Amino acid sequence: MIDRRLHVLKTLAEHGTVTAAAAALHLTPSAVSQQLRLLGRDLGVELLRPEGRRVRLTPAAHIALRHADALRLQWEAARAELAQQGAGPRGVLRLCGVSSALATLAAPAVARLRTAHPLVEPLLVEEESGECYRLLLAEEADVALVLPGPDAPPVTDPRFEQTPLLTDHQDLLVPECHRLARPEGVPLGAAAEEAWIVKARDNDTHPLVLAACAAAGFTPRVVHQVKEWYAVSALVAEGLGICLVPRIVPLPRHAVTRVPVTGAPAPVRQLLTAVRRGSAEHPLVRTGLEALREAASAHAPGA
Template identity: 65%
Template sequence: MIDLRRLRVLRVLAQHGTITATAATLHLTPSAVSQQLKLLGRELGVKLLDHEGRLVRLTPAARVLLEHADVLTAQWERACAELAAHEHEVTGTLRVCGVSSALAALVAPVLPRLHAAHPRLQVEVTEEESADCYELLLTGQSDLAVVLPTPGAPPVTDPRFEQHPVLDDPQDLLVPDGHRLARPEGVELAEAAGEDWIVKTHHNDSYPLLTAACAAAGFAPRVRLEVKEWYAVSAFVAEGLGVCLLPRLVPLPSRYAVARIPLRGTPVPTRRLITCVRRGSSGHPAVGAALAALRDVAAALTAA
């Protein structure tokens, strides 16, 4: 018998490469991570790590174990889901994470629906960037994420996760009132190639989406101001300091003199919001109820 919590530590180590990074991800001390891996190796009667100075390297036995880890973990998630399904009422705590615009547009309307249908179900919500949401799922700190599949995201075939599209969100061009591109009929993104852009370039899902959209339009954006929050971005745009791509789900603050301009041409920049859960867990009553409610809210937004 093995402790699946220790197997989770090994999976995180394989992803991050160092004991220190694994400890930070799991909110443990490095010594606790090392101890968990020693106990896992002792349970299995194999050596899992080779030490090379201050670094560690996975042994062949550890890599064999990792080949089975995803299947074992998914099967355990299915078992937990089936056990929960035998209860007469959906209870417990559901932990949801996601990017800010997805939480506002999709998750917030879902919470009253879940409370009305399942009053004993508690829901916790955490706002994070997409990469962090995948980490929270993998480490068991979250149960459901609503994220943006940016270029560095796990592929849809990743055996650790179940990922499904929930909503396609067009992006508009945000410019100051009176700007040369403030044309209500819309513009092509390539027409903004010479503009300064406002976007935070590090640890921000919006940046890789912007660079991908601009590359498809034939240019690289010149970022002058690194600002992330849409309220602050709108303020800088209103002052004529640059432009940005604004997801249609994000409302405009009324106090700023800016114009939201639809983008024309092919392809039109669009964000795809997806739901992501640990593989095998979608059959859990709480997770399933939340996924169904998210689909309903997304359908209503699409039809509006």
């Protein structure tokens, strides 16, 4: 019901160039330019104005974007209200998120959903947080489990409702016989001279590690770029480096030790739920969010 070309215009406004917007949308730059030309023609206004090798949004484009946010909100609210006329939640519920959140939170939430709501068909997709927001806007996902970071929109973004779900502490992961393998914990600064394992690209964990280490007064010396936790744990067990590991992440039986990080600020990551604004009261979405909150409560302090 909402012209998808408005989403293309919004993406261009966020990323600044046609090339960057095309990459974010998984389109070609020519396809982005053509869609916006056609949208301007249909609206009877000029949306873009060349400015050197870039383009600038016109005042008409900003008016269109302001109304697009209102239209999307109204449409989501209408769909939610219409769905509430049914007998209960039913249909496909698409959840996306980072792997650790899917394993620890989405998996038990989906198990509960299948028992309590047999007419709900959950579908899980693993993606990094930036891609999860794109999936929400493309209506390829209904609920996202995300981490705030450089690729995430601000909480004030009118397209999303972002709600804190869980504060997840991070521990040092070191070999069993490592000098830092102390059950009482160590300050993060004690690991300043260690070799680190973390993948830089397409990895929500990387900016969290950099921020935590910077707060502790050092920049980590990254020697291996590995992302998947089983592989990271195997490398740590062999003495190839250390890492920060979220406390909710289940680890294999490698010869490794989790070490609490003492002192302040404690390295934590905030897990959020994100949905399209206006959709939270849709029976499917509401049921999914309730199941995720119940799963997260098992990991709350004192649980």
